[in-house]
Amino acid sequence: MSAQLIDGKALAQEIRNGIGKDVEALVEKTGVRPGLAVVLVGDDPASAVYVRNKKKACDTAGLHVADYALASTTKQEDLLHLITQLNTDPKIHGILVQLPLPSHIDSQEVLNAVSPEKDADGFHPYNIGRLVEGNPLFVPCTPKGVIRMIESTGQAIEGKRAVVLGRSNIVGKPVAMLLMHRHATVTICHSRTKDLPGMCREADILVAAIGKAQFVKGDMVKSGAIVIDVGINRLDDGRLVGDVDFDQVKERAGWLSPVPGGVGPMTIAMLLANTVEAAQRVAQR
Ligand code: GUN
16 A cells, blocks of 8 residues: 655645735735744754745745844843844734754743744743643644644544654644544653554554654554654755655555655744734734
């Protein structure tokens, strides 16, 4: 059997086209143009690429982008001061602080400083709390995209066994919450899980977010499963691969998302969606 591809790139493009229309409708009706502040500190090359792609997607969909590229030596207090300004800037509806921040900066303090109402990444403790309650304001972008990709298969989530590989605050934990709220039976696995391959083989839905290149092999996947690959890893030969061994797993899975062209473009589309939703909330007040 060969898995059906979950084409994140095409799905994201469709969503972004819809967002572009929503933006113009909002501007026409209320005069409010959704605005995203993108804050990048330092010169991490991967972050620079992510931020460039996010800004480009915003431009294309008609969002206002305020770009803040700060030196790696930026002081914590200056970054906090900028965020305080953005929190009250009426042109800005979403604030994105690209992670990781340089090591001299206390990332948690910075994320806590973002107004929960402008927290387009959904990383503020208030938004994490709302997510856990099942009453989210902002859902983190990658997890939101993962759910949209699973839904795109047309398969029910309710009653399924889902395994999430990885327990990060950005992906593993929120994906698990979202799946649980959709009535899947969810297991979170990590580096200290016993019999991890056996756990994975039980999964009707497998989400891999552990940051290990090609970790999920064909014999770890249940026949017909939905497999979402959140990983982005660079091999020594320069190739970009996910956490899933694509060639092996495509022979067993029912559906499989590729890397690149899977979760990555969906994360960006969901960032736009979150920013537009924030602007719509402001316009409704
Ligand atoms: N770094 C890696 N992924 C993300 C993300 O989704 N948002 C932000 N702000 N930084 C990241």
